[in-house]
Amino acid sequence: MTDSPIMVWKMSEIWTTILERSNIVRRRWLDNDLIGGVTDLHYSPSKKYTLQWGLAANTYIGEHFGNIVFAEGAVIPDPAYRYYDNTGHKTDLSSYIRQEFQAFEGSDYSLTFSIVLSTIPLKA
Numbered sequence: 001m002t003d004s005p006i007m008v009w010k011m012s013e014i015w016t017t018i019l020e021r022s023n024i025v026r027r028r029w030l031d032n033d034l035i036g037g038v039t040d041l042h043y044s045p046s047k048k049y050t051l052q053w054g055l056a057a058n059t060y061i062g063e064h065f066g067n068i069v070f071a072e073g074a075v076i077p078d079p080a081y082r083y084y085d086n087t088g089h090k091t092d093l094s095s096y097i098r099q100e101f102q103a104f105e106g107s108d109y110s111l112t113f114s115i116v117l118s119t120i121p122l123k124a
Contacts, residue, residue, distance in 0.1 A: 099113045
């Protein structure tokens with residue numbers, strides 16, 4: 001239950017009678033797609049030294065929408081009507097470089113250095 005005026009939810013587009021207050025059951029949905037890829041390259045000139053570089057790119061597209069399932073004191077003419085309908089879109093790109101060096105021959109210990117760069121462009 002909410003105290004938001006029904007007018008704010010764009011209900012005036014489908015209802016001929018405006019209700020000031022009502023108990024409303026609403027259903028919110030997400031329809032998401034995530035598409036992306038990852039690649040990396042390895043370079044090992046010796047058993048002691050390894051260099052690895054990687055790149056990842058992803059795109060997220062999410063459709064966010066809601067339906068009114070029930071409204072007290074009203075008949076819902078179209079149950080498929082979306083009282084809100086938005087799309088979210090995010091693209092990100094990341095890259096890393098990793099260096100591993102085995103300090104002592106035959107040792108189980110190694111030194112690892114990593115650098116990670118990531119960006120997510122924002123649209124206003």
